[in-house]
Amino acid sequence: MTSRTDSRRLKLLTLSLSISTAMAATAVQAAPDDQQTIEALRAQLQQMQQRLDRLEQQQSAGTSGSQQSVSTNEAPATTAPQQADPQSQQSLAQQNKSAIEQMQQTEFSGxxxxxxxxxxxxxxxxxxxxxxxxxxxxxxxxxxxxxxxxxxxxxxxxxxxxxxxxxxxxxxxxxxxxxxxxxxxxxxxxxxxxxxxxxxxxxxxxxxxxxxxxxxxxxxxxxxxxxxxxxxxxxxxxxxxxxxxxxxxxxxxxxxxxxxxxxxxxxxxxxxxxxxxxxxxxxxxxxxxxxxxxxxxxxxxxxxxxxxxxxxxxxxxxxxxxxxxxxxxxxxxxxxxxxxxxxxxxxxxxxxxxxxxxxxxxxxxxxxxxxxxxxxxxxxxxxxxxxxxxxxxxxxxxxxxxxxxxxxxxxxxxxxxxxxxxxxxxxxxxxxxxxxxxxxxxxxxxxxxxxxxxx
Structure with missing residues (x-):
């Protein structure tokens, strides 16, 4: 799942949560015989809150992993931290691939x-x-x-x-x-x-x-x-x-x-x-x-x-x-x-x-x-x-x-x-x-x- 999709789902769940909260507030003022309806709304509200919490955790973990991946491929730190250049990352990857291929073409025997x-x-x-x-x-x-x-x-x-x-x-x-x-x-x-x-x-x-x-x-x-x-x-x-x-x-x-x-x-x-x-x-x-x-x-x-x-x-x-x-x-x-x-x-x-x-x-x-x-x-x-x-x-x-x-x-x-x-x-x-x-x-x-x- 991409971060853009996660963000969209997060907004929808937040909106749903707001609507459900308003409905719950209205239901509190309802007649006693509507107590069953109130309990059902509260259960739905709790389920949405749990789903929202899980989604936020997943999004936070994905963002942290992406940052860690980028920092691993960054050039050695200079006086001012900089973001890794995508072209330099690609060039380094190509050099590593070429070195590995050359090593694989060398045979040592005795x-x-x-x-x-x-x-x-x-x-x-x-x-x-x-x-x-x-x-x-x-x-x-x-x-x-x-x-x-x-x-x-x-x-x-x-x-x-x-x-x-x-x-x-x-x-x-x-x-x-x-x-x-x-x-x-x-x-x-x-x-x-x-x-x-x-x-x-x-x-x-x-x-x-x-x-x-x-x-x-x-x-x-x-x-x-x-x-x-x-x-x-x-x-x-x-x-x-x-x-x-x-x-x-x-x-x-x-x-x-x-x-x-x-x-x-x-x-x-x-x-x-x-x-x-x-x-x-x-x-x-x-x-x-x-x-x-x-x-x-x-x-x-x-x-x-x-x-x-x-x-x-x-x-x-x-x-x-x-x-x-x-x-x-x-x-x-x-x-x-x-x-x-x-x-x-x-x-x-x-x-x-x-x-x-x-x-x-x-x-x-x-x-x-x-x-x-x-x-x-x-x-x-x-x-x-x-x-x-x-x-x-x-x-x-x-x-x-x-x-x-x-x-x-x-x-x-x-x-x-x-x-x-x-x-x-x-x-x-x-x-x-x-x-x-x-x-x-x-x-x-x-x-x-x-x-x-x-x-």
Whole structure:
């Protein structure tokens, strides 16, 4: 009921009350036999008085609530009290609504992981039947506002931490995206180039699932996916505490990848009913600046890949060729062979051939299950191989001639709601001395589990 209606009813009741009062006064002077009529008039008068009192209370409460609502939205008090400007109230409401909508478009997520391992080359691992360690803690933010988007992922490990990726994006239309920041390099099979937990030799060498600092343009049109990127620097800084492997300036050899161009084109053949095959080609190259000699060389790489999804099955094949042409300090000064390039990631340095080819083959099968909380089993196998162009060793400063590196990762991912567990059997021969695996022309095995929660 509005205040205008309440006021009108109040006036009518007051008028009725006045009339009834006059009638009652007249009735008092009436004959005794009219006493019944007098009592009836008095009852009506009492009922009208009660209704009038209730209406006045309701009107008083409504006026007080309205004043309180206005005072709640008023601007901070000044020296002279003022009534709230309706336009300013509307503007403030719109700003609050916009802020709430933006918060609703931002997603915060994370991951906590623990690692268990048994390495056949470790005496301690044999004596204790393996080891259990903290794996990583991940915090991520993703969001969008109209045509703008953003993403950030920061990782904490035992003893070091780094920004894994972080970028600002713009979508001028439904087919194009432009991203600036620490973005994924468009190279080879995407997004990772492998399907298990551990990765492949091209990933360890920096040719798959690599993050670099620059600007990237992605275009999607029908079956075509094309990307073009410019990277001012492959790393944020010259150290080795980052996700993707790259040549690093803060090392005895002193090379840093700068001013790199990358391009990728993929065409997807649709076979219907969740069956498709993508054929892709990619290339990357640019300046290789040496911080020891202050001279610039160059580097380049190219890859061809096949990524097939066939129902529950997925297969990947990739061939990569590459070459680094550095301007190194003398081998006597660096104590590093000119036949290798020193790269780094995850807090340590290692060596790869400066020229060669790399090959990968991966297969996986996804199976939904109903085993209590367990929802899915994901079986996978990733195999990779490096064919160096010339003598190469991943130990002893690169001096020597070891057998060609090979790596295989066989396992299963178990998913139960937000919980997950990877179980991997990783075998390698001369696998780049990654995480301490021996380089002795023999095969070695690491059994690993990585389990945790996504939130």
């Amino acid at each position: 991951q906590l992981v623990f690692n268990g391992s048994f390495n056949d080359w470790s005496e301690q691992s044999k004596d204790t039947t393996g080891d259990m360690d903290f794996g990583k803690f991940v915090l991520a933010v993703d969001g969008e506002v109209d045509d703008l988007e953003y993403s950030l992922e920061y990782r904490f490990y035992d003893g070091y931490q780094f920004l894994k990726s972080g970028w600002l994006g713009f979508n001028p239309n439904d087919n194009d995206t432009i991203r600036v920041g620490l973005v994924q390099t468009p190279f080879g099979n995407m997004d990772y180039g492998y399907q298990g937990w551990y990765g492949t030799l091209p990933y360890l060498a920096g040719f798959n699932d690599n993050q670099n600092a620059g600007v990237k343009w992605d275009h999607h049109q029908g079956p075509w996916d094309t990307s073009l990127a410019f990277f001012k620097s492959d790393n944020l800084g010259s150290g080795n505490e980052h996700y993707g492997a790259n040549a690093i300036g803060d090392s005895p050899q002193g090379n840093s990848e700068e001013n790199q161009l990358a391009a990728r084109a993929g065409y997807t053949f649709d076979h219907g009913d969740d069956y498709s095959t993508q054929l892709n080609v990619s290339a990357k190259g640019g300046q290789l600046y040496n911080e020891q000699t202050n001279r610039s060389g160059d580097n380049w790489s190219a890859a061809i890949g096949i990524d097939g999804s066939y129902g529950n099955w997925r297969t990947m094949l990739q061939a990569t060729t590459y070459e680094y042409n550095p301007k190194n300090p003398s081998e006597a000064q660096s104590e590093i062979s000119d036949n290798v390039i020193q790269i780094g990631a995850f807090g340590f340095n290692y060596l790869i051939p400066k020229r060669g080819q790399m090959y990968t083959a991966s297969a996986s099968y996804s199976m939904d299950v109903d085993w209590g909380p367990v929802e899915n089993l994901f079986f996978f196998n990733d195999f990779s191989y490096i064919d160096p162009a010339g003598d190469f060793s991943s130990i002893n400063g690169g001096f020597g001639d070891q057998d060609d590196p090979m790596l295989n990762d066989l396992g299963v991912l178990v998913t139960a709601g937000p919980y997950f567990a990877w179980f991997d059997i990783i075998t390698n021969k001369n696998g780049l001395n990654y995480f301490g695996s021996p380089v002795d022309n023999g095969w070695h095995t690491s059994i690993q589990t990585n389990f945790g929660i996504n939130f």
